[in-house]
Amino acid sequence: MKVLFAASEAVPFVKTGGLADVIGSLPKELAKLGVDVRVILPKYHDIPEHFVEQMEQVVAFQLQMGWRNLFCGIRQLVHEGITYYFIDNEYYFNRTGCYGYGDDAERYAFYCRAVLDAIQHLDFMPDVIHCHDWQASMIPVLYRAHFSYQPEYAHIKTVVTIHNLRYQGTFSKDAFKDYFALGDEHFGGYALEMHGGASFLKGGLLYSDYITTVSPTYAEEIQTPYFGENLDGLLRSQAHRLTGIINGIDYEEFDPMSDPRLEIHFRDSLVKKQQSKMKLQERLGLPVNKDVPLIALVTRLVDQKGLSLIDRVISELMALDAQWVVLGTGDQQFEQLFQWAANTFPDKLSAQIRFDEPLARQIYAGSDLFLMPSLFEPCGIGQLIAMRYRSVPIVRETGGLKDTVQPYNEETGEGTGFSFANYNAHDMLYTVERAVQLYREPEVWSRLMANIKKKDFSWRKSAQQYAALYENLQSAEAAIG
Structure with a gap:
């Protein structure tokens, strides 16, 4: 089973919140279960220099995004047994921080397009692309619109994980039409349309093969108006392909017996x-x-x-x-x-x-x-x-x-x-x-x-649930979506 994680941040390279912890630790636990999992990230300016020095250039190619013909480089680094790919474009990613720029729609549109275009240049054809949060959520839309009919891509399944439903990547419809080369049929009420604009996340929820979120209770809560951030109706309609899998923590990284930041080490004393x-x-x-x-x-x-x-x-x-x-x-x-x-x-x-x-x-x-x-x-x-x-x-x-x-x-x-x-x-x-x-x-x-x-909040159980989900999506009898 080959799985490509598409996310906008990961420990130890770049972190703004809990998403980075998940992307930094879950792949290691999946690898223990025999899943060949790799991660693809933007190559940000803030990635520590000692990691940048270890990166190898894999390929560079021109990418078409709307009317733009853009440079896209892919660099590669193996860290703690996991292969990480970094999408390199200095215009979009050579800036301080990750988010909060006026052209974030264009930056992450480029990222989503680059993930799909890069696959044909890598020695890795995934069975599943696992997309995390809004920044990666247009990948399933682009896959359905531009890639699914290509024979070498046809077997790929897509999963979207909601880490926080409040952040939806909502921008103008004109921006979406410009960056993604999508027709008007993608912008009706039951498509990308959101608050008069269009939403990365909504696209991912509609066009992916499966939706997960990061706890069972949150999976239930987001199907109600109070927690649903105006997407509760859509999520209720997709409840048959929505599940909550609790996040874990990396027990090696977070260990009071060996944490180098502590003067006194202990377990139960x-x-x-x-x-x-x-x-x-x-x-x-x-x-x-x-x-x-x-x-x-x-x-x-x-x-x-x-x-x-x-x-x-x-x-x-x-x-x-x-x-x-x-x-x-x-x-x-x-x-x-x-x-x-x-x-x-x-x-x-x-x-x-x-x-x-x-x-x-x-x-x-x-x-x-x-x-x-x-x-x-x-x-x-x-x-x-x-x-x-x-x-x-x-x-x-x-x-x-x-x-x-x-x-x-x-x-x-x-x-x-x-x-x-x-x-x-x-x-x-x-x-x-x-x-x-x-x-x-x-x-x-x-x-x-x-x-x-007595409690175990490591990634072990959750990784088993994700691995089972990937297997179900790939098995012939899975009739999801």
Whole structure:
């Protein structure tokens, strides 16, 4: 089984969010199952130089995009046993960052076209092209329109994975007609049309052979108006070829026993966990006290992450006998909120308004509790890393948070964290209060640690589900679509 992952970012080359973690770790687990999986990415300016130096030029060719005749180079690099291809065009990709440019429609139109054109120049003809998020979602449309009738391409199946339905790649219809050379029949209501323009993601959902998203609960949620981002009707109509497969984390990359960013390594030792906390308290300028619970947020500071709930009850949260650390960047209102809290309650909260991966690992290792009160969360990776580093999650019951955190039950002793259902600041406050209270009951905390220890959030099970999906798509009796 040959599978080509098409995505706009991947660890360790370039990262803006959780998508990069998935693309950096899932292929390695699929390879263990015997899948020949390769990854194709844009060659961005920000890729570290030591990786660029290792890349080999595979081919260079001219690519037709609308009326444009464009240069396309393909470079290749093998990293941790996985072959990565990089699409090279300096005009489109030799810039700082990945997204947010005025010509993003044209840049990712080029990327989608280049993926399909490149295949004939590689020594790799995929059985499945697995497209991730909007940036790669026009690949199934282009495949159906321009490639599916070519004999050497005819067997290929396409899968689209929604990592976050909010981001849909919606641009003007004129741009789509220009870049993709598609006729008017592609722009009716039941086609690419979206909000008067056209959408990369909608095209992928309609023209792919199968749709996945990153947790079973999110797969259900996006079929409702509240979570569906104006695509819930389409997704309900395609429910027969939509499934949710939970994301995992790379257990070798995220391992408190060997993480080079940690001074103290541990697995299940509460003593060493507390030593990690005291090191962190000292570094952050918080009072050093192993008995005070330390609550962490490592997140993008945006509304999706539930930060307006924290804003609503910030004084009550600061009144708890607990310490807080916040790491992340984002919307100015939330950056200012946490800076204000750090200035007003310097013994209670440390605000680290930056992106700092080594510090993030130290916070996972040193915190006792990890708060994710998200408005919506397709999967979430923070709660999985937190449990791996034995920090107990406090989450809202939505998307992947609901699928991965089992609420603690004092009567049965079951559960791996704390949760609340309604998007309500006082429900969150009550849940945080309960978690802080139970932290001071050693028997409860030991039970929580034992329950978390039994959980497996590696990619193993999820990779098996993806491999089975690819096999089903390729088998003759699969009648999907």
